[in-house]
Amino acid sequence: MSVDENNPEPLNPLGIAGIEFIEYATSQPQALGHVLQKMGFMAVARHRSREVMLYRQGSLNIIVNAHPEPLPGMSAPAEVPVLKAIALRVRDAGAAWTRALALGAWEMPMRAQAMELNIPAIRGPGETLLCFVEALPGLTLYDVDFTLLPNATRDVPPLNDLHWFGIVQTVAADHSAAWIEFYQHLFAFTVVPGGQYFGVLPKGTLLESPCHSFYLQLIEPPPGADDVDWDEGFHRVGLGTRDVPAMTAELRQRGVTFIDRGSVQLSAKGALSQVYLGGVTFEIVHSHLQDPLGEL
Amino acid sequence: MDVRHFGMDTITLAGSLDAKLRAVKAAGFSQIMLSARDIAEYAAGPDAAVAAVRESGLRVTGFQVLRDFEGLDGHLRDYKTDIAKAMLQMCHQVGSKVLLVCSSTSAHATDKRERLVQDLQALAMLAVPLNIRIAYEALSWGRFVNELPQAWEIVVAANRSNLGIGIDSFHILATQTALDEVELLDPDRIFLVQLSDFMWQETRSPEERITTARHFRVFPGEGVHSENVYDLVRRLESLGYRGDYSFEVFNDDYVQLPHHVVTRRALRSAQGMSGMLNRRGVPLTRTAAAHQARYR
Secondary structure (H helix, E strand, O other), rough: HHHHOOOOOOOOOOOOOEEEEEEEEEEOOOHHHHHHHHHOOOEHHHHHHOOOOEEOOOOOEEEEEOOOOOOOOOOOOOOOEEEEEEEEEEEOOOHHHHHHHHOOOOOEEOOOOOOOOOEEEEEOOOOOEEEEOOOEEOOOOHHHEEEOOOOOOOOOOOOOOOOOEEEEEEOOOOOOHHHHHHHHHHOEEEEEEOOOOOOOOOOEEEOOOOOOEEEEEOOOOOOOOOOOOOOOEEEEEEEEEEEEHHHHHHHHHOOEEOOOOOOOOOOEEEEEEEEOOOOOOEEEOOOOOOOOOOOO | OOHHHHEEHHHHHOOOOOHHHHHHOOOOOOOOEEHHHHHHHOOOOOOHHHHHHHHHEEEEEEEEEEEEOOOOOOOHHHHHHHHHHHHHHHHHHHHOOEEEEOOOOOOOOOOOOHHHHHHHHHHHHHHOOOOEEEEEEEOOOOOOOOOHHHHHHHHHHHHOOOEEEEEEEHHHOOOOOOHHHHHOOOOOHHHEEEEEEOOOOOOOOOOHHHHHHHHEEEEEOOOOOOHHHHHHHHHHHHHOOOOOEEOOOOOOOHHHHOOHHHHHHHHHHHHHHHHHHHHOOOHOOOOOOHHHHHHO
16 A cells, blocks of 8 residues: 555645635726626725725625726726736635745735735636635724725625626647646546536536535537637636526516526526626536635 | 648758648648748748648648757756747647657756656646647757667656657667557657658767768658668557548758659659558558547
8 A cells, every 4th residue: 555545635634714806807896896896896995006906795705807007918998897816815825825835836926015915816718817814813904905885884795695606618639638626636637427407507517616605617619610719718607596587587686687597597497697787697506515715 | 541641841841931821731741841941031920820721721740840859957947948938839829739858959958857757847847828739859960869769768758648648750760769659658648749751770879870960861661771761650550540641841952953853753742641450450540530539
């Protein structure tokens, strides 16, 4: 028996415990804020030094970044909002980052100014970041880097039981295997056995987080779509609920339109919102997940 | 099989990158293997070099070469990782999907297989967000890895979908590696095949191999090992390899001749080789449609 067999790799070596926040970048933050409000989010805080807003509902934190100066090698925010970063809640952010770099992740420069938190990050697909955030005793990163808006409350009740379900990532043709290895070796994600899907768009490869609290769905371009513009990146978020019809009814009342034609049919399994601002969609997914940051 | 399956390498020709691109295209080739120096030495700067390559319409077979990467420690390892990142970025910018990595010749590198495997795994991980495949080649004067089966063993142990083998006929012939070894490879993990011949029967020492490799190679059909080169290609085709063949011809005479003289020799070699292989029944699975499907 080898040493490895005596000491197997832990199933969740980084202590991942869910999605801490999702970040969009856009030069039109108010327009995106309006869409997020329709989806049940409230603006709660403003970043201390950059043009960045925090939106929240329940355990879901969304950061809208309109800071015009991009990180080296990255594009400045454009009008069409793009999913720019996923922050993972981990046991020890520094250790997680160091381990990822040793395994071959790209180091991304920090953005913090004086008295702000350094959030370590690595390069994700396209021009995206994967950030590591750890719980701080007695406070959160939002307490340090953000100022509460006047009249805002720290906690925003979610619409029903809305929680993170997953992120959809676009992948170049024949490139899924490499991305699967990326998430397996850096984060200990596991591949969900073939044929098991959630929601209304059952395709690609589904990866489950080691904390069993969210999924990544890798989607390659459809066959024969040679001329389709298909850059790698994070494409949309999936929001989970135990009652899709109730959730979609509530969101419709708030002005959200869902696609209900062709291969995308609204059902008890899930629903896909219309495209907002030229690139933002939300998928509602019937969820069996336990929300690690909320209280379902 | 025809000329489309073969490409030239900029190292075979003298002069500027622009002139090389024009000459290779004018000769009827559709692809070219680039060296990092083509980009670094371009008078108008690297961005202009990248633009010139893209405007040429030639497909980039691969990008070379990362040397002495694996098996280092401490500051040497950090240094080489930085070099690897810069090479990967250049490779990406120029539109190449393959980075050629030669087995280390460094006296400072370890021979511990586990470390060589880990280093190549980390390199493959770095290549994932850039959608680049790493072709690991056994240099015939490599310190610890100098024959194809050794390089293949490491690739198999590393087990990453974007890490494969690069085959250079010169090194196989120089070390007199049995061609039967080729039949043990997985064709989907052969990421690049470079072909050349040379003028004498044997290279007896590593020093003699280096001198021959860098100054006295010729196109297949021009030297004394052509039957072996044909045999190698025939075996690769039978195995199911459907990738590119690039002429890796370092020759002191060719870099002091007009381009059309050299490209004519390259074209004659490509035509001779495809004719020979076609007569021997190799093209059964090589069709124009299959080729287009692969390089759409």
